[in-house]
Amino acid sequence: MMNRRAMIGAGVAALAIGRGAQAGERQMPDTRFRQFQAVIDAWKRKDVEFVIGQMADDIVWHYAAAIAPPARGKAEARAFIERFGKSIGEVRWRIFAHAEDGDRLFVEGVDEYVTTDGKQVAAPYAGVIEFRGDKITGWRDYVDRATIDAMKAGGAYPPQVTELINRPAA
Numbered sequence: 749m750m751n752r753r754a755m756i757g758a759g760v761a762a763l764a765i766g767r768g769a770q771a772g773e774r775q776m777p778d779t780r781f782r783q784f785q786a787v788i789d790a791w792k793r794k795d796v797e798f799v800i801g802q803m804a805d806d807i808v809w810h811y812a813a814a815i816a817p818p819a820r821g822k823a824e825a826r827a828f829i830e831r832f833g834k835s836i837g838e839v840r841w842r843i844f845a846h847a848e849d850g851d852r853l854f855v856e857g858v859d860e861y862v863t864t865d866g867k868q869v870a871a872p873y874a875g876v877i878e879f880r881g882d883k884i885t886g887w888r889d890y891v892d893r894a895t896i897d898a899m900k901a902g903g904a905y906p907p908q909v910t911e912l913i914n915r916p917a918a
Contacts, residue, residue, distance in 0.1 A: 780853040781846045781918075784877055787884070792839045800826050804883035813888045838862045842917035851879040858913045859891070869899040872912040 783802070790798035800822055803809075809825050810818040811832075819825045843857040855877070860870040871891050878886035895909060905913070 778846075778848065780848050780851070780877070780879055781843075781855075783879070783882065784846075784853055784855065784884075785843070788841050788843070791841060794833060794839075796826065796829050796833070799829060802882075802884055803887075804880055804885045807884060808886050810888040812893055813890050815891075815893050835863050836861050837864050837866075842913075844915050844917055846918060853877040853879070857917070860913060863900060867900055867902060868905070869896060870905055870909055870913045871896045871899075872909060 787799055787802050790802075803822055803825055805822055806820075807822065807825055808818050808820055809828070810816075811828055819828045838861060840860040841857065842860065843855050845857075846853060846855045848854075853876070855875045856873075857875075858870050858872050860868075862868055873889055873891040875890065876886070876888045877884055895906065899905065
């Protein structure tokens with residue numbers, strides 16, 4: 749018979765090795781983060797086919813949650829990526845922290861890039877990415893669009909943005 753401390757320890761260990769895994773199945777830590785990191789790497793290469801390939805057909809992507817309507821389905825997601833990508837040169841997207849809860853990934857980072865006309869943009873953000881199997885089904889990015897627009901117009905990074913983006917990436 750297990751004592752209370754042993755039962756709690758066993759429960760914590762089970763959560764640490766596979767929250768969200770099926771009974772008897774072991775899920776590797778950071779599985780969803782590794783999948784998402786591959787999407788980030790493809791985004792940096794401007795590999796639209798890989799990024800779209802990681803999405804479920806019925807994806808709902810709030811690329812600017814609470815500001816713009818979401819892209820629904822791969823066709824709308826592709827249209828957004830292609831439209832957004834036309835104005836971007838170099839991409840330096842970084843993640844500072846992440847956490848996983850089953851098929852949900854939470855990230856905090858900075859979408860940092862240089863526009864095709866040479867403007868430096870750094871958008872601190874938080875995101876929630878949901879998976880079904882190996883595909884992204886939901887993606888919600890939370891950003892300050894006014895700060896992004898000011899930088900695209902040639903404004904300098906505000907001090908609070910500089911402080912946020914000068915942290916080491918994960």
